[in-house]
Amino acid sequence: MANPVFVGMDLGTFKTSVASSAGYRDAIPTACGWPKDHIARTVLGRDVVFGKDIVEHRLALDLVRPFEKGVLKYGDAATSGLSAQQIEKHALATRLVIEYAVGMVNPSRNDSSTPVYGVIGVPAQAGLKNKQFVMDAAAGVFDAVAIVSEPFTIAYGMNRLTDTLVIDIGAGTIDICPIYGVYPADDEQITLPIGGDAVDEEFEKLLKAKHPRVQASRNMIRDIKEKYGYVSDVGEKAIVTLPVDGKPTPIDVTEPLKASCMALVGPVVEAVCKLVSKFDPEFQQRLRQNIILGGGGSQLKGLDRVIEVALSEYGGGRVTRVTDATYAGAVGALKLAMNMPTAGWTALSAKSKAPATKPVPMAAAA
Ligand SMILES: Nc1ncnc2c1ncn2[C@@H]1O[C@H](COP(=O)(O)OP(=O)(O)OP(=O)(O)O)[C@@H](O)[C@H]1O
Ligand SMILES: [Mg+2]
Incomplete structure (x- = not known):
């Protein structure tokens, strides 16, 4: 049998990043877009769209972000608030995203004799049902997987396996996880149901309260936050040009932006x-x-320092950012995959590579 290709994957609410033992890495939004009608299908030339095309063509697409809000419940039809049909659609989107992401970093994807082994990082407290949901979605893509907590993959990648506390600020959740030389137990980790998405929501609310006629989409809101977002006292002013009744106008967003970013600090310090x-x-x-x-979210300017200051009341602390916020989880997961003992893998039997070249259209999922 050919040597396996190992893949490390950080399957996030907002973006999925992957790295492989073949030397490739990539990141895509955790989303799938299906053309809205046959015109869109003709223009796009595909049944399903991934990656940066999703942003570019979003008006022509029915978009599914399978982990958006309530991700931890999707495995359970009874409590998710979603219909069975929606759950099926989310499951399909998850599988297609995993498949597409792995395809990008696996040069032997068309060679079924090369096994693919993947370590997938999921939010720290992902329940058992959710882990099963991810496992099922991965079954068509990997020959064997290990599902681990995402903060653990970050620590593993940085060789910080003892005396470490990881705070992973994602889009949907903030995961806080102590590391002391063993796999973290589920009940030792804390998952807060806030993150970058919650900051965006709050920023949009505060901005619109202050400037009711300003028009800004959620993507614009997120872009402004990523460019100017900060939580320190000595921030520069954030002045951005936004349409007011259709006319581009400079708007000072400093105050609402800072207030919305600051909203993360209290809950994080309390949980730590x-x-x-x-x-x-x-x-x-x-x-x-x-x-x-x-x-x-770790890239918010001043966040490391503000957490240190807040911790000074509790005996002090030292906070370091990961050097590469996009890939830290995926690279750590890959390293874990390459060092994983045989017993750590769960074999998956349902591998079929057909959908990589023949995507399942939305209609088939509905
Ligand atoms: N420079 C930046 N400043 C502030 N926030 C940023 C910056 N870059 C990205 N973000 C935010 O980080 C969030 C995405 O983080 P990440 O990619 O770690 O999430 P995820 O892993 O997909 O989500 P989760 O871990 O909750 O499942 C988004 O809200 C995004 O706007
Ligand atoms: Mg994440």
């Missing part, structure tokens, strides 16, 4: 303190001195 206090006192100090900030 709660988590740390459960460990013995000697270890508490070591954890606080070794905090890693990861995920897209």
Whole structure:
């Protein structure tokens, strides 16, 4: 049998990043777009759209972001609030995103004799049902998988396997996870149901309250946050040009932007303190001195410092950002995959590569 290709994947609410032992890496939005009608289908020339084309052609697409809000419930039809049909559509979108992402980093994708082994990072407290949901979605793509908590992959990638606390600020959730030399137990990790998406929502609300006639889509809101977002006191003014009744107008967004970004700090510090206090006192100090900030939201300017300042009341702390917020999880997952003992893998039997070349149209899922 050919040597396996190992893949590390960070399957996030907002974006999925992948890295493979073949030396490739890539990141795409965790989303699938189906052309809205036959005109769109003709223009796009595809049954299903991924990657940056999703942003470019979004008006012509029915977009499914399978992990948007309530991701942890999708595995359970009874409590998700979604219809069975919607759940099926989310499951299909998840599978297609995984398949597309793996296809981008696996040069042997058309050679079924090369096995593909993947480590997939999911939010720290993803319930059992959710892990099964991801496992089912991965079954068509990987020969074997291991599903691990996303903060753990970040720590593993940085060789910080002891005395470390990882705070992963994603789009949908903030995951906080202590690392002390073993796989973290589910109940030791904290998942807060806030993150970048919640900041965007709040920013949009505050901006529109202050400037009711300003027009800004959620993508524009997110772009402004990513460019100017900050939580420190010495920030420059954020002045952006936005349409007011259709006319481009300079708007000072400093205040609403800062207020919405700051909203993350309190809950994070509170959760860190709660988590740390459960460990013995000697270890508490070591954890606080070794905090890693990861995920897209870790790039908010000043966030590391603001958390340090807030922790000074609790005995101080030292916060370091990951060097590469986009790939830290995927690269750590790949490293874990390459070092995984045989017993760590769950074999998947349903691998079929057909959909990579023949995507399933939306109609088939509905
Ligand atoms: N420079 C930046 N400044 C602030 N926020 C940013 C920046 N870059 C990305 N983000 C935000 O980070 C979030 C995405 O982070 P990430 O890619 O880690 O999420 P995810 O892994 O998909 O989500 P989750 O971990 O919740 O499942 C988005 O809300 C995005 O707007
Ligand atoms: Mg993430």
